[in-house]
Amino acid sequence: MSVGEGTATPRPTWRQDIQGLRGIAVLLVVLYHAGVPGFSGGYIGVDVFFVLSGYLITGLLVREVNETGRVDLWRFYARRARRLLPAAAALIVGVALFAAVFYAPVEQALIARTALATAAYASNLLFVSDATDYLAAGAETNPLLHTWSLAVEEQFYIAWPLLVGVLLAGWAAFRKAGAAPRHRQRLVWGAALVSLLSFGFMLALMGSRYAHWAFFFSPARAWEFGLGALAVLAPQAASGARGDATDNGEPARGLAGLRFEGGSDPVSPLAHALGWAGLIAVLASGVAFTTTTPFPGWAALLPTVGTALALRGGTAATRTALARTLAWRPLQELGRLSYSWYLWHWPVLVFAAGLYGELPLATRVALALGSLLLAEVSYRFIENPVRHNRWFAASSRRGLGLLAGVTVLSLVIGGGWYVAARGLAESPRHRALTNVLKDVPDLYERECQRSTVSDTLGEDCTDVFASGENLASGADSTPTVQAPETGREVVLLGDSHAAQWAPALQAIAKQRGWTLSYHTKSGCAPLGVSYVDPRLDRIYTECETWTGLVMDSIRAARPDLVVLAISHQTPISPEAWREGMDQTLVALAEASGDVVVFRDTPWAPTDTPVCLSRQEHYAAFGRTPDPSSCDFAADHDSGERVYAILKASARARGASVLDLTDLVCPGGTCTARRGEMVTFRDPHHITATYAEALAEPLARELDRVVPSRAASPEAEG
CATH class of the missing domain: 3.40.50.1110 (SGNH hydrolase)
Incomplete structure (x- = not known):
């Protein structure tokens, strides 16, 4: 049976469980970054976001083919642009303004370099290239380090609609007229194959000297999005509920309008139990994992599969205990602000530590909570106004124009800042201090000081x-x-x-x-x-x-x-x-x-x-x-x-x-x-x-x- 065949489209319902999962994910990340004891594995919150993205975007695309017979790529990209880019551009501007006043020119140049990569949706590639550069500045001091995960998601948004469209309906899915055939089974097997290949690639990288690529490189992370896709495509056991979804153009972080089909159908006892097991797996990962846990690797299965199970256990309605737990008001509020909070909490923590040195736990927690105010401002005055702007929403061309405009603006800001910072760093006042950073023994130039990924002796x-x-x-x-x-x-x-x-x-x-x-x-x-x-x-x-x-x-x-x-x-x-x-x-x-x-x-x-x-x-x-x-x-x-x-x-x-x-x-x-x-x-x-x-x-x-x-x-x- 093809997707949606023989079934009337039910009225979408609100998915509070997803909003709650998003709140848990961002809370884990923030607690980890703030160094709160007991949350040494909070970095897995990013993996929860990846699974959510795969779940939501796949459901959105399947529903679109089901209802219209095609995938409107330009409309899809325009929605992504309205949702993601304005807040990201505001982040770049805010970081640039603060650093220009309080940071040394050589520091500014390094951050501006990251801003350029962020504007080009490629900061993950920059960080992977710097991962083994011993002379590179420590990544933990970069206020834009966290944008690597945004780059991975943005790269996913570019490629995944094409894959889903081809697997589900062939190239007919991208034609302007005519109904495309829908082959759900082909999409399921295709998503499973892509996920297995990506997972195998990630494991191969983890077992090699290039394990840092497994963390930052999109193809090595694609399986997490694929897992979310399989979660939405798999039939709902013993309920008849379907997982096709639309998110009204929202990304996995910070959605304000999540609507799914089948919201009034009951959840089977098995699905509900597995949902609880999944939520416990996510929370256990955030507590039990540490910085010494080889990650992603096999360990990443615990939080990602757990997220998929929690999603399946909550696909029915708000009557279950799991759904009521995830619908808890504080989690809903954190879910609402999750994208904004994710964007702003890290630079706040990094800038404070950069100016005042190591901070006590109470100060770090206060700063993390204080960044919620920035998140609220960003959400209320930047994200929502642009996302819900009727003029932009009325035309894909306008949305694509926004994409192009914000991208060019961000690149100009990052590039101009980089040039200015480099010029200032090489000015007479700062040149000597800039050169000190390179005042290293000649062993480095002679390659006798072996790099991190080298396992051989130096020659001569x-x-x-x-x-x-x-x-x-x-x-x-x-x-x-x-x-x-x-x-x-x-x-x-x-x-x-x-x-x-x-x-x-x-x-x-x-x-x-x-x-x-x-x-x-x-x-x-x-x-x-x-x-x-x-x-x-x-x-x-x-x-x-x-x-x-x-x-x-x-x-x-x-x-x-x-x-x-x-x-x-x-x-x-x-x-x-x-x-x-x-x-x-x-x-x-x-x-x-x-x-x-x-x-x-x-x-x-x-x-x-x-x-x-x-x-x-x-x-x-x-x-x-x-x-x-x-x-x-x-x-x-x-x-x-x-x-x-x-x-x-x-x-x-x-x-x-x-x-x-x-x-x-x-x-x-x-x-x-x-x-x-x-x-x-x-x-x-x-x-x-x-x-x-x-x-x-x-x-x-x-x-x-x-x-x-x-x-x-x-x-x-």
């Missing part, structure tokens, strides 16, 4: 200094001459917090005639333990592979000295730290002469060069720059526990530990500038220039814990 990453040279003096040091130790082999091992010391060790090696090899990799603690990399959102398999190759290389080379440094913020447990350090130090002791472990450098509460640039930027508004406000105390906080583990492991394994805190931050204060030299290039890496200036005091510290070969009895003999 050994510098041989056959004869000693005078050590270049630093800003606060006096040149000295050390007897050459020609032929001494030294290895620098660790993550980027090891790589930051390369300029200092290179200067020492030049003076003493060392052979210096580099084994460093972004975010990789060479401890031989498995852990999830937060940038990749999965087990860091490349780190495990790379670590094994490095240890083999060190065993073969048998160096005289290994210098090991690792970020104390590596996301592993204290037990894993102990196990990994013991294992690594035992292996290094067997393969090398001496081992020195560096304590991690202090972490700044803000990005130091950006903080300094902001001070210069504020001068344009009449405020006197205060560089000292960018200084910070050398307080390691969580680093204390890791440092204790390092010392205990080193003591047991015959290694030495160097605490370089006083070297980097004399007197317990980390100054942003020492003379004209900027000390940190971001919150947790010292600049290459500063590292080289610390070469001489570092050499003295090394001589203190590991006497130089030239001064040892063996060297004299």
Whole structure:
């Protein structure tokens, strides 16, 4: 039987259960972003939205073919434009205005770049390209990060109507006249095939070095929309209710007019029970999942299938307990504002943290709730007036004109802002601070500092200094001459917090005639333990592979000295730290002469060069720059526990530990500038220039814990 065959079209009814699901989804996302304890998996709210979109849009398209015999693509796109784009454009304008006043030019340029991608409906592709760029700004500080999911939905809206039309009615669905045939079974099988292929593609990505693509890439997320489509296409068990739907041109977020067929028919006891199970699955995912849960992956089935079951369990009416629960007034209000709240809550949280540093929980919750006011303003004065404007609604051409106009306007705003910000960042006032962000060791340019997704050793990453040279003096040091130790082999091992010391060790090696090899990799603690990399959102398999190759290389080379440094913020447990350090130090002791472990450098509460640039930027508004406000105390906080583990492991394994805190931050204060030299290039890496200036005091510290070969009895003999 074709869709709707032999059945009169019933009067649509209101779907409060969907509005309630939308309210739950946005609440989970906001609570997660606000860091509220107990909602560590709230990010699954986005997946709930994806399933809802597939459900609503498929139902809308099926109903349109059922009633008119065709799919009016231009009308469909015009409705999407009226609903989504005005609020998104307002977001871009609001973010641009705020950042232009309070953020440094280099920060503005990065945000403007995202605004451009958002205006082009491609911010998800921008974020996936930045996911493994270690020098890219942290995504969590980008006030437009959340637009990646909007881009995925917008890309879905472009492709899905074509697929549904072709599968349901063939190309006849897009003709202006004549009734197209309707083949429901073909659409069901087609949607199922697309979903299975997408799901398989996502799993393949999750098992590869490109797992970050599984999170951001639309084809890897299409199965979630397809699951929603199957939920609306599947027959309603034992009730005769149908799931064809129209949403009056609304997207999955923030619908105000949801109307479905079959609203008065009863729900079977089985469907009702499964609906409750689905809702519980969604809530359990939001509570039980964490940032270490490999996601999307198999885990994504729990909230997405749960959403589909909840939708099926609520397709009848408001008489069921599930429907009454989802119809709870607060959930209905959150559902009404869900699109607006989703848009505005994230930039509010990010801007507040960017200006004032880490915020207490109560403040974050207050800000999240306060962003509801912005959501209400956006909904009442931007979204609704445009969506319900009769002039736009009367003609698809006008709606498409709105689409083109808003898109061009957003692109012009984003592009103009980007050009202006880049120009300001390169102005005499800011150029030096902008360049500090690139003041990195030459290991990066030489590709010896391995990227996140690399699992191989760097080539030509050994510098041989056959004869000693005078050590270049630093800003606060006096040149000295050390007897050459020609032929001494030294290895620098660790993550980027090891790589930051390369300029200092290179200067020492030049003076003493060392052979210096580099084994460093972004975010990789060479401890031989498995852990999830937060940038990749999965087990860091490349780190495990790379670590094994490095240890083999060190065993073969048998160096005289290994210098090991690792970020104390590596996301592993204290037990894993102990196990990994013991294992690594035992292996290094067997393969090398001496081992020195560096304590991690202090972490700044803000990005130091950006903080300094902001001070210069504020001068344009009449405020006197205060560089000292960018200084910070050398307080390691969580680093204390890791440092204790390092010392205990080193003591047991015959290694030495160097605490370089006083070297980097004399007197317990980390100054942003020492003379004209900027000390940190971001919150947790010292600049290459500063590292080289610390070469001489570092050499003295090394001589203190590991006497130089030239001064040892063996060297004299």
